[in-house]
Amino acid sequence: MINIIKIAFRNISRQKKRTILLGSAIAFGIIVITVINCFTAGTILNARENFTRTFGGHIFISGTEIAESKMAVNVIRNDDFLKEVLEEYGIRYRFITKRSVAKGVLHFSSKSTALTIDGLDWNQNNLARGNLNIIEGNLSDIQDPKAIIIPKTVAEELNVQIGEQIIVRLSTVTGQENVGVFKVIALIEKAGPFGSDSAFVNIQYLNELLNIGTDEFQVSCIYLEDMSEIEKAADIIYTGLKSKAMVDSRQDFLESDSSGNNPGGHMGSQIIGDSGYMVEKGSEWDGTKYRLTSLNNMIAPVKALITILNAIGLTVFVILIVITMVGISNTFRMIMLERVKEIGTLRAIGMQKNSVLLNFLLEALFISITGAIAGIIASILIMIAASFITFSSGSIISMLLHEGRLRFQLEPVLMFINIIILSSLSLIAAYFPARKAANLDPAQALRTQY
Amino acid sequence: MKRKTILIVIIILIVFNGVIAAAQEPDFQQVLKQIDESRNFEDIDISGTMIMIKEDLAEGTSIKSVTQFRRDGEDKFLMVFTEPAVQKGQGYLRVDDNLWFYDPESRKFSHSSIKEKFGDTDANNSDFGRSSYADDYTVTNSQDGTIGKYDVYILELEAAGDQVTYPFLKMWIKKDNYLLLKIENYSLTKRLIRTELFPSYSIIANHYIPARIIYIDELTEGKQTQVTVKNVSVERLPDSVFTKAYLERVNR
Numbered sequence: 049m050i051n052i053i054k055i056a057f058r059n060i061s062r063q064k065k066r067t068i069l070l071g072s073a074i075a076f077g078i079i080v081i082t083v084i085n086c087f088t089a090g091t092i093l094n095a096r097e098n099f100t101r102t103f104g105g106h107i108f109i110s111g112t113e114i115a116e117s118k119m120a121v122n123v124i125r126n127d128d129f130l131k132e133v134l135e136e137y138g139i140r141y142r143f144i145t146k147r148s149v150a151k152g153v154l155h156f157s158s159k160s161t162a163l164t165i166d167g168l169d170w171n172q173n174n175l176a177r178g179n180l181n182i183i184e185g186n187l188s189d190i191q192d193p194k195a196i197i198i199p200k201t202v203a204e205e206l207n208v209q210i211g212e213q214i215i216v217r218l219s220t221v222t223g224q225e226n227v228g229v230f231k232v233i234a235l236i237e238k239a240g241p242f243g244s245d246s247a248f249v250n251i252q253y254l255n256e257l258l259n260i261g262t263d264e265f266q267v268s269c270i271y272l273e274d275m276s277e278i279e280k281a282a283d284i285i286y287t288g289l290k291s292k293a294m295v296d297s298r299q300d301f302l303e304s305d306s307s308g309n310n311p312g313g314h315m316g317s318q319i320i321g322d323s324g325y326m327v328e329k330g331s332e333w334d335g336t337k338y339r340l341t342s343l344n345n346m347i348a349p350v351k352a353l354i355t356i357l358n359a360i361g362l363t364v365f366v367i368l369i370v371i372t373m374v375g376i377s378n379t380f381r382m383i384m385l386e387r388v389k390e391i392g393t394l395r396a397i398g399m400q401k402n403s404v405l406l407n408f409l410l411e412a413l414f415i416s417i418t419g420a421i422a423g424i425i426a427s428i429l430i431m432i433a434a435s436f437i438t439f440s441s442g443s444i445i446s447m448l449l450h451e452g453r454l455r456f457q458l459e460p461v462l463m464f465i466n467i468i469i470l471s472s473l474s475l476i477a478a479y480f481p482a483r484k485a486a487n488l489d490p491a492q493a494l495r496t497q498y
Numbered sequence: 499m500k501r502k503t504i505l506i507v508i509i510i511l512i513v514f515n516g517v518i519a520a521a522q523e524p525d526f527q528q529v530l531k532q533i534d535e536s537r538n539f540e541d542i543d544i545s546g547t548m549i550m551i552k553e554d555l556a557e558g559t560s561i562k563s564v565t566q567f568r569r570d571g572e573d574k575f576l577m578v579f580t581e582p583a584v585q586k587g588q589g590y591l592r593v594d595d596n597l598w599f600y601d602p603e604s605r606k607f608s609h610s611s612i613k614e615k616f617g618d619t620d621a622n623n624s625d626f627g628r629s630s631y632a633d634d635y636t637v638t639n640s641q642d643g644t645i646g647k648y649d650v651y652i653l654e655l656e657a658a659g660d661q662v663t664y665p666f667l668k669m670w671i672k673k674d675n676y677l678l679l680k681i682e683n684y685s686l687t688k689r690l691i692r693t694e695l696f697p698s699y700s701i702i703a704n705h706y707i708p709a710r711i712i713y714i715d716e717l718t719e720g721k722q723t724q725v726t727v728k729n730v731s732v733e734r735l736p737d738s739v740f741t742k743a744y745l746e747r748v749n750r
Contacts, residue, residue: 155718160718219613223663224665226685
């Protein structure tokens with residue numbers, strides 16, 4: 049066996065150019081699939097982290113009740129009920145924050161623009177405060193109940209400066225017009241199309257404008273201990289909530305709600321349901337009806353993009369593999385023809401058919417494994433280089449980046465599987481010429497001239 | 499003694515005049531009811547064309563044309579955009595408490611709210627339906643005043659519930675015939691949001707309907723929408739007009 053291995057190694061090193069070419073083809077296929085797999089894994093991780101920072105949690109619960117006027121109103125009066133569910137089912141979480149959200153129009157002089165208004169308790173929400181990408185102004189006046197933080201692009205659109213007052217028009221939870229006056233204290237970077245562009249304000253004042261109690265709120269944001277358990281925790285909480293109260297069925301918010309009542313159709317505002325509409329007869333309910341959304345629902349568009357990328361990567365990989373297999377098969381056919389006399393000699397001195405077959409297969413295996421390992425190393429170097437490229441934080445893909453850069457998450461298991469697949473296919477490609485070589489008649493082989 | 503007597507007489511006269519003045523003031527809740535009756539067509543259908551000219555310092559001037567059909571007795575209306583071309587075929591259908599918006603491009607109906615803006619203008623969907631000031635508001639204060647050359651009552655109103663768009667209103671009502679000349683719309687925080695002006699009226703089937711309305715956005719400088727009502731008709735409309743199918747048919 050050792051001799052066969054030695055012979056295989058010697059044969060490979062005899063034709064270096066051919067070996068390198070074959071190995072490179074294999075390496076190229078591995079580079080493509082590895083980089084794409086690692087990129088998509090890193091992107092999903094980035095999206096989860098960024099969305100967690102932006103929305104302040106992993107699981108979001110909102111509530112709707114019917115007012116005396118038969119109007120649906122988005123409000124949660126008390127979240128003790130939710131804490132009971134979390135404790136009963138042993139959900140491990142770091143903290144729960146409360147938010148109110150409104151669709152507003154910002155007015156300044158002769159300009160106006162629509163924007164989501166996100167109300168936070170700044171004493172509670174150190175995570176949100178720490179993760180705001182402040183580019184102008186500061187948060188020293190954050191405790192001012194009428195402070196507002198807006199995206200820089202909005203400030204430019206309105207031509208408003210730090211310290212100036214803007215008017216915000218919004219609807220109360222029952223749909224009545226209301227107006228508040230805010231002072232701009234800071235500007236933040238725009239989040240991009242996958243992110244949530246919001247203005248951030250103090251929740252107490254926003255609640256006043258929404259005409260709900262100062263201690264009430266609209267969304268409960270649960271920040272889990274372990275981000276990888278989002279779906280599991282969401283399912284458990286949903287089951288727990290459902291056993292105690294009315295809960296909307298969990299649904300993919302990309303498919304739902306063609307009614308147009310979805311506030312602005314914005315991902316962030318899909319966390320809460322509709323408000324201020326008359327509930328149709330027969331559709332009424334008692335108490336608060338809850339709605340549960342998880343971060344995974346909200347990054348569904350990103351996941352869809354990732355699925356497409358993975359599919360493209362896989363397709364390219366398959367095409368490359370097919371081409372490589374054809375190349376390997378042809379190459380080994382050529383090798384067989386070139387080494388007919390050699391095969392005849394080896395057979396004449398006692399080498400068995402199986403050993404000849406094994407020799408060829410080992411050559412194919414060594415080339416494919418070496419090529420694959422070279423491909424992995426090259427992929428890592430490419431990914432390291434690519435991770436140094438920086439993108440502006442307001443770019444279209446900012447929510448998919450890690451601190452403005454691409455992130456590649458190594459997937460050792462996937463890499464190993466790809467090497468196995470490639471090696472197996474290389475063996476298959478080399479098998480038929482190898483079998484033909486093994487079945488050559490030694491006397492005939494010795495007489496053959498090429 | 500004589501001075502005391504004169505003083506008492508003067509006081510009595512002042513009080514007496516006050517009582518007479520108070521007695522001459524109308525019941526303003528009834529005034530609102532009369533305004534509603536004048537503006538609503540309970541027993542007949544009404545249709546017409548509205549030309550909406552929106553002026554905005556930031557966006558310039560835009561013109562829209564809308565055909566409107568109303569059946570106030572059944573709380574129904576239908577509005578279809580005929581201009582500009584990009585909005586042609588879009589429509590709003592109200593039946594009872596339901597309001598739908600139709601988009602001819604997607605051929606889908608979506609729920610809208612009576613409190614939302616009409617199209618991209620300074621008018622609200624609620625401006626085009628049945629008037630119900632008497633039911634929706636109570637008068638909290640009143641005083642006399644003038645607007646231009648007209649003597650008016652100036653009423654302050656507070657919403658009776660949360661179903662109306664504006665929680666507070668201030669109305670200028672012509673004394674002689676109770677025509678609305680001006681309304682100021684206030685937010686819950688009593689900030690002026692919008693002003694409605696009614697510079698001219700037409701008489702249709704013994705009802706006064708505004709021939710021109712100006713909606714002024716008080717939060718954005720230089721922004722207003724002027725609505726001119728034309729080609730008003732009181733011919734009976736087929737029931738099929740107030741259906742989704744009609745909107746879809748109009749767009750084929």
